[in-house]
Amino acid sequence: MPVDHDVEQKVLLCIYDVLDSLDRKGSRSLQHYFENENILEEPERFRKGLTLVFGDRGAKALETWIVTRLAASFELEKESNLSLVKRS
Numbered sequence: 893m894p895v896d897h898d899v900e901q902k903v904l905l906c907i908y909d910v911l912d913s914l915d916r917k918g919s920r921s922l923q924h925y926f927e928n929e930n931i932l933e934e935p936e937r938f939r940k941g942l943t944l945v946f947g948d949r950g951a952k953a954l955e956t957w958i959v960t961r962l963a964a965s966f967e968l969e970k971e972s973n974l975s976l977v978k979r980s
Contacts, residue, residue: 902966903931906961907931907961909961926938935977939951942954955975
């Protein structure tokens with residue numbers, strides 16, 4: 893299913909806002925890497941990239957921070973176990 897361009901931009905802005913809170917050089921490198929990935933269509937790949945760079949605990953913390961930012965940006969109630977990928 894095609895992704896709405898405005899929604900995609902809003903999601904990417906939330907992700908980049910969180911990454912910007914990190915070291916500037918690392919943040920820019922990650923943003924450049926992830927710009928070449930389709931985060932919205934392959935969120936598991938994005939999560940794996942975060943895990944490779946930050947380890948399991950760091951990636952989980954960033955994912956939680958990103959989800960919290962997304963929930964606020966889209967004015968959603970944040971559930972305690974939201975994640976970037978659908979869990980089975």
